[in-house]
Amino acid sequence: MQQLRIPGPTPCPPEVLKAIGRQMINHRGKEFAEIIRDITPKLKEMFQTKNDIFLLTGSGTGGMEAAVVNTLSPGDKVLATSCGFFGDRFAEIGEVYGAEVKRLNFEWGKPVDPDAVRQALKADSGIKAVLVTHNETSTGVTNDLKSISAIANEFDKLVLVDAISGLGSIDLPVDAWQCDVVVTASQKGWMVPPGLAMVSVSEKAWQAHAKAKMPRYYWDFTSAKNYLEKGQTPTTPAVSVFFGLAVALDMMLAEGLQNIFARHAKLAGLARNGAKSMGLTLVPEERYASNTITAIRASDKLNVAKLLQLLENEHGVVLAGGQGSLSGKIFRIGHLGWIGEKDIKQVLDAITKVIPQASS
Amino acid sequence: MQQLRIPGPTPCPPEVLKAIGRQMINHRGKEFAEIIRDITPKLKEMFQTKNDIFLLTGSGTGGMEAAVVNTLSPGDKVLATSCGFFGDRFAEIGEVYGAEVKRLNFEWGKPVDPDAVRQALKADSGIKAVLVTHNETSTGVTNDLKSISAIANEFDKLVLVDAISGLGSIDLPVDAWQCDVVVTASQKGWMVPPGLAMVSVSEKAWQAHAKAKMPRYYWDFTSAKNYLEKGQTPTTPAVSVFFGLAVALDMMLAEGLQNIFARHAKLAGLARNGAKSMGLTLVPEERYASNTITAIRASDKLNVAKLLQLLENEHGVVLAGGQGSLSGKIFRIGHLGWIGEKDIKQVLDAITKVIPQASS
Numbered sequence: 123m124q125q126l127r128i129p130g131p132t133p134c135p136p137e138v139l140k141a142i143g144r145q146m147i148n149h150r151g152k153e154f155a156e157i158i159r160d161i162t163p164k165l166k167e168m169f170q171t172k173n174d175i176f177l178l179t180g181s182g183t184g185g186m187e188a189a190v191v192n193t194l195s196p197g198d199k200v201l202a203t204s205c206g207f208f209g210d211r212f213a214e215i216g217e218v219y220g221a222e223v224k225r226l227n228f229e230w231g232k233p234v235d236p237d238a239v240r241q242a243l244k245a246d247s248g249i250k251a252v253l254v255t256h257n258e259t260s261t262g263v264t265n266d267l268k269s270i271s272a273i274a275n276e277f278d279k280l281v282l283v284d285a286i287s288g289l290g291s292i293d294l295p296v297d298a299w300q301c302d303v304v305v306t307a308s309q310k311g312w313m314v315p316p317g318l319a320m321v322s323v324s325e326k327a328w329q330a331h332a333k334a335k336m337p338r339y340y341w342d343f344t345s346a347k348n349y350l351e352k353g354q355t356p357t358t359p360a361v362s363v364f365f366g367l368a369v370a371l372d373m374m375l376a377e378g379l380q381n382i383f384a385r386h387a388k389l390a391g392l393a394r395n396g397a398k399s400m401g402l403t404l405v406p407e408e409r410y411a412s413n414t415i416t417a418i419r420a421s422d423k424l425n426v427a428k429l430l431q432l433l434e435n436e437h438g439v440v441l442a443g444g445q446g447s448l449s450g451k452i453f454r455i456g457h458l459g460w461i462g463e464k465d466i467k468q469v470l471d472a473i474t475k476v477i478p479q480a481s482s
Numbered sequence: 483m484q485q486l487r488i489p490g491p492t493p494c495p496p497e498v499l500k501a502i503g504r505q506m507i508n509h510r511g512k513e514f515a516e517i518i519r520d521i522t523p524k525l526k527e528m529f530q531t532k533n534d535i536f537l538l539t540g541s542g543t544g545g546m547e548a549a550v551v552n553t554l555s556p557g558d559k560v561l562a563t564s565c566g567f568f569g570d571r572f573a574e575i576g577e578v579y580g581a582e583v584k585r586l587n588f589e590w591g592k593p594v595d596p597d598a599v600r601q602a603l604k605a606d607s608g609i610k611a612v613l614v615t616h617n618e619t620s621t622g623v624t625n626d627l628k629s630i631s632a633i634a635n636e637f638d639k640l641v642l643v644d645a646i647s648g649l650g651s652i653d654l655p656v657d658a659w660q661c662d663v664v665v666t667a668s669q670k671g672w673m674v675p676p677g678l679a680m681v682s683v684s685e686k687a688w689q690a691h692a693k694a695k696m697p698r699y700y701w702d703f704t705s706a707k708n709y710l711e712k713g714q715t716p717t718t719p720a721v722s723v724f725f726g727l728a729v730a731l732d733m734m735l736a737e738g739l740q741n742i743f744a745r746h747a748k749l750a751g752l753a754r755n756g757a758k759s760m761g762l763t764l765v766p767e768e769r770y771a772s773n774t775i776t777a778i779r780a781s782d783k784l785n786v787a788k789l790l791q792l793l794e795n796e797h798g799v800v801l802a803g804g805q806g807s808l809s810g811k812i813f814r815i816g817h818l819g820w821i822g823e824k825d826i827k828q829v830l831d832a833i834t835k836v837i838p839q840a841s842s
Contacts, residue, residue: 123505124505124507126505126506126507126508128508128510130718131506131507131508131509131718131721132506133505133506134505134506139503139504139505140503142502142503142722143499143500143502143503144499145483145484145486145493145494145499146486146491146492146493146494146669146675147484147486147491148486148488148491148800148802149491149676150488150802151794151800179539179540179541179544179676179677180539180540180544180700181539181700181717181718181719182717182718183699183700183716183717183718184539184540184700184717187699187700214699215699218697218698218699219697219699220697307718309506309718309721315506315720315721315722316509316539316718316719316720316721316722317539317677317720317722317723336697337578337579337580337696337697338578339543339547339574339575339578339579340540340541340543340544340547356543357541357542357543357544358490358491358541358542358543358667358669358676359541359676360675360676360677360720360723361491361669361675361676362502362675362676362677362722362723363677363720363722434511440508440511442508442510
């Protein structure tokens with residue numbers, strides 16, 4: 123079997139795949155209502171929140187777009203923090219919809235500096251919202267969201283979080299950290315196929331929503347809320363992914379949040395130590411390294427494209443390359459979701475074997 | 483087994499369900515590229531077009547939003563024809579994004595009148611685009627899209643078509659009828675679960691796109707085109723639905739377009755005749771009645787909610803009620819996708835048995 127170790131889609135357990143392959147049902151019927159009413163409170167447990175949670179049919183990026191268009195108006199000043207490809211994407215979405223985006227960029231591989239966020243908010247009282255990436259998939263960095271959100275809340279700003287590749291795998295207590303809109307997606311630590319974005323919406327976000335003038339139809343939160351009261355979604359949902367998520371959430375709750383976080387921390391430690399023991403360098407400083415994705419710098423002699431090809435063809439191990447400016451310079455191991463120690467060892471063994479062949 | 487006879491999601495053949503339940507793969511890898519490059523030309527065959535076709539992860543409504551935001555600018559004058567719930571939705575999307583929408587409404591149950599479209603276009607030369615519903619799911623009406631599009635093209639207008647519940651089941655030669663953006667969705671006649679909207683984009687639509695200023699990120703056609711060149715999608719796609727669609731398209735092409743259309747026409751005839759033979763009235767005049775959905779008026783004595791409940795609980799037959807102003811007044815049989823004569827007979831038998839119990 124292929125070892126799919128990219129940062130999503132992640133492999134699905136057989137129980138989930140079985141559910142995914144179920145025959146269709148009426149999305150306006152009783153059974154679907156039962157499913158969405160079963161899933162939603164379980165997601166709240168995973169998000170550690172009492173906020174509303176909506177399941178939007180789309181990719182995670184759709185959830186990011188939803189976070190922006192539901193809470194902001196054209197011309198609103200937004201502080202977009204970014205330390206990688208997905209931070210930049212969040213800023214770009216804001217710009218496309220007419221926000222006045224102040225970009226606060228950090229070198230790829232470094233985290234967002236909370237002090238710099240404080241300075242930026244001090245310097246411009248007109249800023250309405252802060253965009254933050256919880257776990258920057260492109261560089262394998264986990265930002266100090268707790269501190270960033272605390273500072274943003276100190277200045278009474280709205281906190282919009284792309285937690286797509288972190289939530290459910292790395293501790294992110296949405297209410298304790300006062301995050302207003304938090305986005306994740308089904309194909310990450312949730313162990314189900316892509317097709318659903320899950321978003322939480324705080325009371326403060328609802329207040330912003332009431333005044334937000336960016337155009338929205340498909341992603342509209344009010345519409346999602348109204349339909350959820352009937353046990354439905356505004357438009358035809360990705361029913362199969364709902365089937366899978368219902369099963370996966372039960373597995374996750376049975377394992378327990380803290381155990382899931384500890385498992386991901388342990389696996390990440392194995393991946394990082396493995397890379398270092400091969401003489402490779404991590405992209406981020408280790409204290410900021412993500413527990414879901416390990417980004418590894420290739421030495422000058424290592425051909426990343428060749429490495430990835432050999433891993434896949436000769437060992438059935440599928441890793442990810444670099445994105446944007448890191449393309450060809452790094453490779454990434456995804457270790458989130460349905461994965462254990464044995465899997466990491468298999469990946470590391472394969473890398474060890476392949477490196478000599480992929481080096482010049 | 484449940485007889486799911488709503489206008490989507492439709493039941494999936496076992497071969498499709500098996501594919502849907504496949505393990506995940508890398509959406510940036512070689513196999514996914516092969517799948518999207520296999521699916522796209524087959525969809526072109528089904529759309530009867532040489533235009534670009536994109537697969538967008540989302541509901542059909544997302545595809546409608548994509549059609550609007552990719553081709554129009556705020557302030558553009560748009561003629562929104564509507565004879566039901568989904569025609570109204572198309573108009574609303576235009577309004578939300580700032581188009582100056584001229585609504586051309588027809589009584590629910592009646593079709594859009596091509597002559598009225600001609601008059602409206604004659605009366606206002608500033609109109610840029612015409613929004614049309616091919617097959618109005620809420621009333622079971624198929625519009626004369628051929629004539630409407632011919633008139634719109636005579637006046638050199640852009641033709642944006644919601645063909646969600648018709649395309650692939652009812653003849654719609656996109657190129658011959660000169661339709662610029664045509665939208666459908668996976669859970670209809672395509673026999674796969676919801677999660678993908680499929681849209682075709684004409685050269686004229688691309689020209690409009692180049693000037694279109696409505697904000698868009700997730701639904702952007704340029705982005706879809708650039709990624710498709712690499713055999714990818716801009717954001718993580720609903721991989722499982724791609725797996726299913728690959729199988730379903732092969733089944734459809736093996737059956738053949740004309741045979742599929744003929745089968746749907748035959749099944750619709752059976753449904754209509756069955757309803758009439760019970761003394762029930764169709765919502766539309768028969769010459770406009772859809773070949774994918776039969777909408778039936780309830781007599782004053784018939785309790786629709788009770789009818790639907792009895793059908794489901796006692797016969798395992800799931801039909802749809804009415805939407806919007808037709809709620810409680812009509813019921814609808816979906817007969818699109820993976821369905822044969824036996825299924826229609828079973829539905830009609832069940833209705834016959836249940837009507838006395840559901841009547842006062």
